[in-house]
Amino acid sequence: MKQIIQFLGLTALLFVFTGCSPSTETKKKGVIAYTPLTLSNPFFKVIGDNIKSEAEKNGYETVMVDPDMDVKKQSDQFDDFISQEVTAIILVPCDRLSIGPAVKAANEKGIPVFTVDAKCAAEGAIISGHVGTDNFQGGKLAGTAMINALGGNGGKVLILDFKKANSCVLRVNGFKEVIKTHNEQNPSEKIEIVAELDGNGARTEGYQSTADALQAHDDLAAVFAINDPSALGAYTAIEEAEKQNQIKIIGFDGQLDGKQAIKDGKVFADPIQHPDKMGRQIVQNIIKYLAGEEFEKETLIPATLYNKNSADKDPELK
Amino acid sequence: MKNFNYIQFLFDYGTLIVLVGLCFLFSYVTIEEQSPASTTSAELLAKVIKKDLTENNNIIVLARQGSEGKKFAEILTKKLIQYGINVHQTIVGQPADARKALINFGTSGSKLHGIAADKHMASFAGSNIGKISETFPNLSQTIIFQPNSYNWPNFLKRENLLNVMKQISVVAIIAIGMTMIIITAGIDLSVGSLIALSGVITALAIQSLGGDSPAMWHLWLGAIAGALVCGIIGMLTGGLVTIFRIPAFIATLGIMFIAKGLAFIFSESAPIPIANEAFGWLGRGRTFFGLPNSVILMLTLFFLAHILMNRTSIGRYIYAVGGNPEAARLSGVPVKWVLVFVYTLTGVLAGLGGVMEASLHITGDPKSGDLVELKVIAAVVVGGTSLAGGQGRIFGTLIGAFIIAVINNGMNLTGIESHMQKVIYGSVILIAVLIDQLKIHLMKLKKY
Numbered sequence: 001m002k003q004i005i006q007f008l009g010l011t012a013l014l015f016v017f018t019g020c021s022p023s024t025e026t027k028k029k030g031v032i033a034y035t036p037l038t039l040s041n042p043f044f045k046v047i048g049d050n051i052k053s054e055a056e057k058n059g060y061e062t063v064m065v066d067p068d069m070d071v072k073k074q075s076d077q078f079d080d081f082i083s084q085e086v087t088a089i090i091l092v093p094c095d096r097l098s099i100g101p102a103v104k105a106a107n108e109k110g111i112p113v114f115t116v117d118a119k120c121a122a123e124g125a126i127i128s129g130h131v132g133t134d135n136f137q138g139g140k141l142a143g144t145a146m147i148n149a150l151g152g153n154g155g156k157v158l159i160l161d162f163k164k165a166n167s168c169v170l171r172v173n174g175f176k177e178v179i180k181t182h183n184e185q186n187p188s189e190k191i192e193i194v195a196e197l198d199g200n201g202a203r204t205e206g207y208q209s210t211a212d213a214l215q216a217h218d219d220l221a222a223v224f225a226i227n228d229p230s231a232l233g234a235y236t237a238i239e240e241a242e243k244q245n246q247i248k249i250i251g252f253d254g255q256l257d258g259k260q261a262i263k264d265g266k267v268f269a270d271p272i273q274h275p276d277k278m279g280r281q282i283v284q285n286i287i288k289y290l291a292g293e294e295f296e297k298e299t300l301i302p303a304t305l306y307n308k309n310s311a312d313k314d315p316e317l318k
Numbered sequence: 319m320k321n322f323n324y325i326q327f328l329f330d331y332g333t334l335i336v337l338v339g340l341c342f343l344f345s346y347v348t349i350e351e352q353s354p355a356s357t358t359s360a361e362l363l364a365k366v367i368k369k370d371l372t373e374n375n376n377i378i379v380l381a382r383q384g385s386e387g388k389k390f391a392e393i394l395t396k397k398l399i400q401y402g403i404n405v406h407q408t409i410v411g412q413p414a415d416a417r418k419a420l421i422n423f424g425t426s427g428s429k430l431h432g433i434a435a436d437k438h439m440a441s442f443a444g445s446n447i448g449k450i451s452e453t454f455p456n457l458s459q460t461i462i463f464q465p466n467s468y469n470w471p472n473f474l475k476r477e478n479l480l481n482v483m484k485q486i487s488v489v490a491i492i493a494i495g496m497t498m499i500i501i502t503a504g505i506d507l508s509v510g511s512l513i514a515l516s517g518v519i520t521a522l523a524i525q526s527l528g529g530d531s532p533a534m535w536h537l538w539l540g541a542i543a544g545a546l547v548c549g550i551i552g553m554l555t556g557g558l559v560t561i562f563r564i565p566a567f568i569a570t571l572g573i574m575f576i577a578k579g580l581a582f583i584f585s586e587s588a589p590i591p592i593a594n595e596a597f598g599w600l601g602r603g604r605t606f607f608g609l610p611n612s613v614i615l616m617l618t619l620f621f622l623a624h625i626l627m628n629r630t631s632i633g634r635y636i637y638a639v640g641g642n643p644e645a646a647r648l649s650g651v652p653v654k655w656v657l658v659f660v661y662t663l664t665g666v667l668a669g670l671g672g673v674m675e676a677s678l679h680i681t682g683d684p685k686s687g688d689l690v691e692l693k694v695i696a697a698v699v700v701g702g703t704s705l706a707g708g709q710g711r712i713f714g715t716l717i718g719a720f721i722i723a724v725i726n727n728g729m730n731l732t733g734i735e736s737h738m739q740k741v742i743y744g745s746v747i748l749i750a751v752l753i754d755q756l757k758i759h760l761m762k763l764k765k766y
Contacts, residue, residue, distance in 0.1 A: 292417030
């Protein structure tokens, strides 16, 4: 008997631990479900938090789950959403093709699916709307920032890219376009792209690729990295070679450590994305969809430039 | 004596109690207002409308797109016409379609007496009709009819319970083999990687056999190839463990890396689409009584495994090898063959799991199956099989798998934050194993 009591006690403890209680009966209009790539990346967490607050403002509840980059988990979550009969699903696909059957299952039940940040490319899967960053325009901002950073002298530039992600390819394309026009108009201040290496969007590879490039190009003047981790990796390599004063870095994203690096003068500037705006915008689009009103099927939110001035005024930073 | 009965009860049904407890808990916390768009609710709604409206009154029927909404709208429309009500239009679609229909009716100028809608469209109409009727006063006295709602747990809906079983089917099927391996005091860490390898091989085989439009038999051959290759790898693992006496943990760790690497090499790191939707039959299809095919396969395999373990000599051999391999050998049990058999069987089942996963996504994905081996081992251990070997029951493993599935599903339904989900998940596994330890401890007390 004692064992049973012990066991029940343990189970009860677990229940208390989870803090479960039946949802208080406030009259809500429905549930908006959100399954991003991963919640470990603060970018998607910020999107989620803003989805939640915007949804609440409009009388909707939010369910936020984490597929941990696993598409099997994500499609299981779709099944759960369907049996919960949620009002709408917001998705950042873990895999732009494999998530197709799950989206189709939601379509079949009449639940509208919206994507944020990354798109779903599966054939026959109906996506009711998309909100993302205008990465091409962000890349152009990076190009303009690069011209400013070099102060009209021109010089050799390294690009750390990440070709697997379409968004990062667009950033590099926008960057190159601005540099090309600049070179045509000011041939005396020519900016020469000497290498495009894979930084894998990560510190380790960003560091390695930059270290290699420094061996080949002693007089490198600047680096453009497609996100903050690879920009910070590049800084480590430059610091090791003691060339902080010679080489300028332009990053992308505006994650907290990237912003801090701008304040500390390690990185010159970042075009930053606005996950908060993305979260709010996608919910506003869903509300319009549900009211049967017109809305932009694809909304691209422009990136803005974040430099030392912005960092000095940023209350988030030390 | 009386005290002993309680303990015996705990021995036999401890994990079942956990499962039932979890089901009660999640039923309680997921109680919500339901108003399904079913055939019966459409008929009931038509009766209500008949009472409230008179013949030749105008009505518009609205339902959300999808098969459920379509059926609901069809039956509702048919009944209303029977009752002599003038169904002006039936819309199955998006809110935008419904708005267009209302505005169209508004311009006609005649009076709209009612809107009959499912839950979602009723919510649309409720929050928008006021604004629309400002422009079109002929819509200002429209009554919105929707099906009656009642309270019922989201967790206990038929569709959700089937979901729970469907979601765990791959893990549970592999756990059959894992149970046998763990009963022989071994372990297999390679099953997750075999899922990925099998999926990739299946997709590649279908692609190379059938090109852009593979036929049914190409799909079958591909699936068999996937399961077969994994069976051969399982046999190899068995050989490493028996002939070369490499500890199972190390042997399968090696195979785990090799199989994962091969999956990425063969697929060139990209998911391989399967060009025939019919391949989704196993993972997504429902052929008999509306039950998912993967669930039927899972239950059948468990039934067969139960017979194998309890009614055949190979079953008894497996227990004997785990209990005491030396004694088993001396009494004539072919220990090495038994071990090779269980590893091969697990390989085949992991391969089958890979085919099921590929079928679910209609894609062979080298990224799939990550960390599944740990889920499988958790299911077996939670189900009461001891890692020390010699003990364990097949149906215990099924219950263990269900416990894991119910926790996952329940936490998703209640929207528990994802990092907390992991903490709870780990705690439940520990509690289940704690019960197992308690069991062993009490058994010793009983003996001496």
